[in-house]
Amino acid sequence: MRNLKIYLATLVCLFASKIYAQNSFENRTKEIASKIEAVVKSEKEKLKIQVEEINVQLSENKIGLDDADKKKKAFAEASAIAIEDQVAKLEEELHQIVQDKVDGKLKSVSKDSSASISIKFPKDFFEKKVNKGEKRTTSQFVFAFGANNLVTDKQVANSDFKxxxxxxxxxGFTSNTRILKEDNLLHFKYGMSLMYNNLRATDNRYFEKNGAQTNLVASSVHLDESRFRNVYIMVPMHLEFDFSKKEIREDxxxxxxxxxxxxxxxxxxGFRIKSKQIFCFxxxxxxxxxxxxxxxxxxNDFNYGLSTYIGYKETSLYLKYDLQPLFENNPVDQNNISLGIRFDFN
Known part of the structure; x- marks a missing residue:
């Protein structure tokens, strides 16, 4: 009964904390992250059921191997399109949240502004729970955003882009594996991400394909919006130095x-999955x-680069640089560079 009362008190505290932080930048970002994760999980479950049904038909000789492969490919493509369409809507919500943050309409939850509630738990309260600290490998949902541009002639100054x-x-999603069994410093972090790189040209210009080259040209009409977007599926890998202290309890x-x-x-x-230009006029x-x-x-369909981040807890300053030039055959190489904020949600 004593543990039950403490548990109920904890729930009340968590609920009050949630009400306080519901309009914070971190909270709204996590909500979008949860929605994206739910979309991916739902579509994966649908695809799994469809593939299992095809395998049953194949085992009963109702369809041949070629037909089974074609059906699986069609279902997989339909699932990918469904995920992309739903995530695109959530991306617009993310864009608005980021804009609200920049405009000062959203505040971050800080320790100074939040109420502090101390609860003393009995020593045996958590004995039956599995401690996440015991796991050698953990997983995270990663979300990052920030400024994007092109490095031309080894510099970003005087850029053609805003x-x-x-x-x-x-x-995306990452796995984080502790390398040393008895030391917490070194980790290998790896996973899969969806990257959106957007460029907005200056001086009312847009990209035009001219044979094997792609050039910026002036528009004959005034463009309220001129955006060039490239979307990639990437496999990021990092050696992470985590300075979190280990805890010692009962030896x-x-x-x-x-x-x-x-x-x-x-x-x-990784590789590029699509490119497009967006105009408003x-x-x-x-x-x-x-x-x-x-x-x-x-x-370029294939892309690779270097990246680094440094931060405290779940928030980091994030820098990426593409070693592969953006365009295949332009006379001057232009490489994408990104600087922003990264969140790793456990």
Whole structure:
């Protein structure tokens, strides 16, 4: 009964904390992260059921192997499109949350502004619980955003793209494995991410494909919006130095992650899944026109680069640089560079 009362008191405290933080930047970001995770999980479950049904048909000789493979491929493509469509809507919500944060409409939850409640638990209260610190490998949902641009002639100065309106988004899942059994410093962090790199050209210009090259050209109409977007599936890998202290309880070592300063050094590699330009302008009769044009624009299909981050607990400053030039055959190499904030949610 005593433990039950403490548990109920804890729930009340957590509920009060949630009410306090529901409009914070961190809380709204986590909500979007949860929605994205739910979308991916739901579509994976649907695809799993569809594939199992095909395997049953195959085992009963109702369809041949070629037909089974074609059906599996079709279902997989349909599932990928469904995920992309739903995530695209959530991405717009993320963009608005980031904009609200920049405009000062959203505040972060700080220790000074939150109420502090201390609860003393009996020593045996958690005995039957599994401590996450015992796990050698943990998993995280990663979300990052920030400024995006191109390095031309080894510099970003005097760029052809707007510095604050060109941005990137990245979200994905990672696994974090402690390398040394009895030391918490070194970790190998790896996973899969979806990266969105956006560029907004200056001086009312847009990209135009001219044979094997892609050039910035001036528009004949005033463009309220001119955005060039490239989307990639990437496999990031980092060697992470986690300075979280180990805990010793009853002569047993417990290792926790993301509880102190962290530094990550590594890179990423993957492939492009789509490129498109987005235009907004007024036509000759006063109508507002939104136009999206998909194409490859001579963008390299394969991409790889270096990345690093340094931060405290779940929040880090994040830097990425593509070693692969953006365009295949342009006379001057231009490499994408991104600087922003990264969240690793356990």
């Amino acid at each position: 510095y604050w309106k060109s941005h990137f988004y990245e979200w 047993t070592d417990y290792f926790k992650t993301h509880k102190s300063w962290r530094v990550g050094l590594g890179g990423y590699a 007024d036509d000759n009769i006063g109508n507002s026109v939104d136009q999206k044009i998909k194409g490859n624009y001579n963008v």
